[in-house]
Amino acid sequence: MRQFRLAQTGEGIKECELVQWFVKEGDEVEEFGRVCEVQSDKATIEISSPYAGVVRRLHHKPGDVVQVGEVLADIHTGEEEEAPAAAAAGAAAGARAPQPAGGAAAPSFAAAGVQPSYSSSDEQLGEGKVLTSPAVRHLARQYGINLRQVPATGPGGRVLKGDVLAYIEGMQGAGTAAAGRPSAAAAEQAAASMLAAAGAAAAPLAAAAPPLAPAAAAAAAGEESLEPVVVQLRGYRKAMAMVRHMTASAAIPHFHFCDEVQMDALLELRQRLRADPSLPPGTKLTFLPFFIKAAGLALREWPFLNASLSPDQGSVLCHRHVNVGVAMATPHGLVVPNIKDVQNKTVLEIAAELARLQDAATANHLSQADISGGTFTISNIGTIGGTYATPLVNPPEVAIMAVGRMQRLPRFAEDGLTVVPSSIMSMSLGADHRVVDGAALAGFATAWRQYVESPGRLLLHLR
Structure with missing residues (x-):
């Protein structure tokens, strides 16, 4: 064995x-x-x-x-x-105590000291590879619901808690809900409590359940509860991991640099490329691949921003490869996968890899290789309406960039007299002042901005 x-x-x-x-x-x-x-x-x-x-x-x-x-x-x-x-211990582990009348209780085992074992069939209930969280599976098991039958509204076909609750409401409305099952309002409260203890053994709610807490009683009575809901942090939001990471970031002596970027030339180029019949079908050509490519080239010119500080802080490791991380908000929390060797990739190759990473992040299937080895990070806060930010460095990296939303704003033309409408995007940089000085950060910002404002310059560095 x-x-x-x-x-x-x-x-x-x-x-x-x-x-x-x-x-x-x-x-x-x-x-x-x-x-x-x-x-x-x-x-x-x-x-x-x-x-x-x-x-x-x-x-x-x-x-x-x-x-x-x-x-x-x-x-x-x-x-x-x-x-x-x-062998005897294994047989004893399979011996279950009789269920009490009136409802199914959590399983107990006949042999003292034998811990329960669990099989995948106990957890799956026939739902197979349905994308959802353990807490939602727990809720579905309480009602005997096959998750394959629940219409999914989450990203990538993910079944959300609200989907299961809506399905329960439909069952009750049709008179098909099992007798003795709690109402959907009580299920909402039960789901919240399960999030706080998703690993506990299931204890189905029944008519003989213990007295409800004030919040649960209010929910069962159809009243809105103002009691706080405790949600245990798991996965990407794991509490201690986030604490460790943010503590490490906060210990870095940061300084920041902000500027604005003229986007008209890149906007026109992207529109032409998206209309080009030679563009591979299904290609998502957003601005981000251009930003990543520009960062890869600018970082080669300013290598101290594409670096890591040694643990003893006595040396700096300047990386020859440029692996640009992209901050992504997913249903499972924030994650920063990175695109490897962007200095050697075309804009189309970067766009394809970015789409792959976004799909993997949404499905919660990023590999260890996807999230390790980053040397610089870009956060696109413009997708959620942000303009400026003061981003925190993602250690052991020494620099990070945040790009904001694009706005149509009045600006002076080159003659200094005529006011013209311009497409303007803000850019914010954060750096570790132990490694990067102000001149280097400003130099990188200028190089990156020139690539974005004059995207034809990217052609000079194709490999």
């Missing part, structure tokens, strides 16, 4: 949330075959088995937080016979 433990999934990662099992107890698994999917504060990763054999026991269920080094599963490899005691 081999114990399959959670290995280190990335630098500094100490724990992961178990998202789903791809196997159940009794399944045969091949060496390097996929076993489960886990999510750290940085990425979602599929874990493969180092052994070939039969899965004897799954030690955790989806939604559990597993520490690095903890046992995920027991796998019988056939190299040695199981001890009779181990």
Whole structure:
């Protein structure tokens, strides 16, 4: 019997949330075959088995937080016979106590000291690969709902909590809801509490439930509750990971630089390119690929912004490759994947890679390689209506850029007398003052702005 433990999934990662099992107890698994999917504060990763054999026991269920080094599963490899005691313990683990009348209670086990095991069939309820969160799966299980039947309104076909609640309302309106199930209003409150304890064993709500808390009582009575809802931070929003990262950023002595960029030439060029019949079908040619390419070229001219400070702060590592990270807001929180070697990529190649990363981030399927190795970051706050920002450096990087929304504003023409309408975009830079001085940051900003304002200059650096 081999114990399959959670290995280190990335630098500094100490724990992961178990998202789903791809196997159940009794399944045969091949060496390097996929076993489960886990999510750290940085990425979602599929874990493969180092052994070939039969899965004897799954030690955790989806939604559990597993520490690095903890046992995920027991796998019988056939190299040695199981001890009779181990077999007896496995049989005892499957013996469930009778259910009390009036409602299904959380399962208990006949053998004292034997921890419950969980199979993927317990968690999936036939919904297969439906994209949703563990808390929403928990809610669906309480009502016996197959998530495949729930119309999804979230990004990428993700089933949201509101989708399940709306489905429950429809069932109750049609008179098909199971007898004794709580109302949708009570389900809303139950879902909120489940978010605070998504890893706990399910305890279905029934008529004999304990007295409701004030907030739950108000919800059940159809009244709006003003009580705060506690939501446990998980995944990308994992509390301690965010605290560590923001603490590291706050310790950096920042300084900032802001400027505005004339966008008329790039706006005209993009319109012509988007109308070009030779543009590959499905290409999303936004401004961001041009910004990323311009950053790649400008960073080659100002290498101290494409650098990392050593842990002892005694040296600076100037990177030869330019890996530009792009801050993305997803249903799972903020994530910063990066595009590798943008200095050698065309604008079209950058656009294609950007689309791939956006799709992977939305589906919560970014790999460790996607989110590691960044050397510079761009945050496009203009997509949410922002103009200026004071962005914080993403350590160990030493510089970051935020681009704002484009506005049509009056500006003087080159003669200095005529006022003309211009497309203006704001740009904000933040840097680590231990590595970057004001002259270098201003020099980089000027180089980047010139590439954007005169996009024809990008042609001079094609490879």
